[in-house]
Every structure is written in structure tokens, then in C-alpha cells.
Amino acid sequence: LAKTTQPISMDSYEGQEVNITCSHNNIATNDYITWYQQFPSQGPRFIIQGYKTKVTNEVASLFIPADRKSSTLSLPRVSLSDTAVYYCLVGDTGRRALTFGSGTRLQVQP
Amino acid sequence: NAGVTQTPKFRVLKTGQSMTLLCAQDMNHEYMYWYRQDPGMGLRLIHYSVGEGTTAKGEVPDGYNVSRLKKQNFLLGLESAAPSQTSVYFCASSDPFGGSGANVLTFGAGSRLTVL
Numbered sequence: 001l002a003k004t005t006q007p008i009s010m011d012s013y014e015g016q017e018v019n020i021t022c023s024h025n026n027i028a029t030n031d032y033i034t035w036y037q038q039f040p041s042q043g044p045r046f047i048i049q050g051y052k053t054k055v056t057n058e059v060a061s062l063f064i065p066a067d068r069k070s071s072t073l074s075l076p077r078v079s080l081s082d083t084a085v086y087y088c089l090v091g092d093t094g095r096r097a098l099t100f101g102s103g104t105r106l107q108v109q110p
Numbered sequence: 111n112a113g114v115t116q117t118p119k120f121r122v123l124k125t126g127q128s129m130t131l132l133c134a135q136d137m138n139h140e141y142m143y144w145y146r147q148d149p150g151m152g153l154r155l156i157h158y159s160v161g162e163g164t165t166a167k168g169e170v171p172d173g174y175n176v177s178r179l180k181k182q183n184f185l186l187g188l189e190s191a192a193p194s195q196t197s198v199y200f201c202a203s204s205d206p207f208g209g210s211g212a213n214v215l216t217f218g219a220g221s222r223l224t225v226l
Contacts, residue, residue: 034213043114043200043217044153087152091213098143098204098215099169100153 004088009105018075020104022088025069030092033064033071038085038103047086048073075106083108112136116201116218123191123225131186131221133201141204142184143168143215144176146197153200159184160206191225198222 005023012018024033032051036044048055050062050071061074075082085103114135123129133142141160145153145168155168159178173195175187184203188195199222202215 032213036215041198041220043202043220044215045217046214049213085152089213098158098213099155100145102152 004090004101006086006088006101006104008102009107011107011109012078013109014079015077018078018082018106018108020073020075020086020088020106021070022073022090023070024088024090027068027090028092031068031090032092033062033068034089034091035060035062035073036087036089036100038087039083044087044100078106078108080108080110082106114201114203114216114218116199116221118221119219120222121224123188123223125192125225127191128187128189129191129223130188131199131201131223133184133186133203133218135182135184135201135203135216137203137205137216138181139203139205139216140181141206142178143202143204144174144184144186145200145202146170146195147200147220148197156186156199188223191223193225196223196225 034049035047037047038044048062055062063072085105087103117132143158144156147153154170157176159165162181165176177185198220200220201218204215
């Protein structure tokens with residue numbers, strides 16, 4: 001199982017770009033990187049998934065360097081509503097037992 | 111399309127009582143999971159299922175049992191509840207054969223359980 005390491009918490013202000021990095025030094029060849037967002041009292045919600053280079057959707061971008069030992073979730077121009085916990089998961093797409101790390105608690109201030 | 115539905119949403123138990131949490135998904139997903147989340151903590155995997163009639167242990171299975179008699183339902187049982195099982199329980203499902211694979215989970219809204 002690829003172990004992931006994320007910062008425990010981050011602070012930002014509205015309108016700023018936020019980058020959350022996840023380290024996964026022992027990522028396997030077949031592993032994908034998936035990010036989730038969790039608001040208080042809600043279940044986590046899928047944000048973005050990638051294998052290499054850059055992936056972008058309407059919510060975020062995911063940057064993955066060539067060695068794939070880390071990944072960076074980028075949230076452009078955050079708002080107060082982006083205050084949440086963000087989780088990074090690493091595993092192959094057929095993986096059966098998905099374990100979450102502690103996540104990064106993002107606090108966005110006015 | 112309701113996604114993943116958990117019942118009940120809230121429950122208070124006394125120590126030693128038993129109960130069952132029900133998870134139902136209407137997406138025809140093959141994999142289903144039960145997680146628990148304690149206040150301020152991440153999610154921990156209790157049990158999971160890779161198909162109808164199959165179950166497997168996760169990180170913290172002790173004190174819980176599960177059953178997947180139908181593909182769309184995954185039940186989590188507490189035979190003798192303990193205060194340490196006070197938590198929010200989340201059910202999730204995924205489609206390992208879909209375009210995004212097993213890593214893309216759809217979660218339910220959670221079931222908040224308090225054991226006195």
C-alpha cells in the first residue's frame with residue numbers, strides 16, 4: 001500500500017490560489033492519485049484523479065511530476081466555501097481496500 | 111438516482127445493545143465500503159465487499175459484522191455496542207470496471223451513532 005503524507009492544516013484567504021501537496025514515495029506503476037474533499041458533517045466527495053503530468057477539471061488541477069512521488073492539488077481563487085478537509089489517495093484502479101490518510105484541513109478566511 | 115443512501119441518520123444506543131446500519135446504492139457498483147470517522151480524525155476502513163456474497167476486513171473490523179446478500183445493499187452490524195463505537199459511519203461504493211476505476215468512491219451522508 002502506498003503511504004501518503006500531507007500537511008495537517010493550511011490557511012488561506014479568499015481569492016488566493018491554494019496548493020496542497022501529497023507525498024507518496026512508494027507509489028506503484030499501476031497506482032492512480034485521487035483527491036477528495038470533505039465538508040463538516042458530510043461524506044467525502046471526489047474532486048480529481050490523475051496518473052501523470054497535469055489534469056484539470058472545473059473544480060481543481062492536479063499536478064504530478066515525472067517521478068510521481070508526489071502530487072499537488074491546486075485550487076484556483078479559493079472562497080470561504082472551499083474550507084474543508086482534503087484527502088489524497090493512492091492506489092490502482094482495481095484496488096479493493098481503500099484507506100484514507102489524515103487529510104489536510106484547509107481554512108479559508110475573508 | 112439517489113446514489114448512496116444510509117439509514118438511520120442518527121441513533122443513540124445503550125452499552126450492550128445491538129443494531130444494524132443499512133447502506134443502499136442504486137448505481138450497480140460492485141464494491142462497497144464501511145468507514146468510521148471519529149471527531150477531528152480521518153476515515154478508517156471497517157469492512158468492505160467486492161461483490162454480492164463477499165466481505166472482507168479493513169483496518170478496524172473488531173466489534174462489527176457485515177453482510178452483502180444483495181448487490182445493492184451492504185449492512186453493518188454492531189452485536190454489543192460499546193462507547194468506543196460512538197462515531198460517524200460512512201458507507202461508500204465504487205465501480206472498479208468503470209472508466210475511473212475503484213478509487214472513485216461515492217459516499218453516503220453518514221450515520222451518527224452515539225453509545226451511552
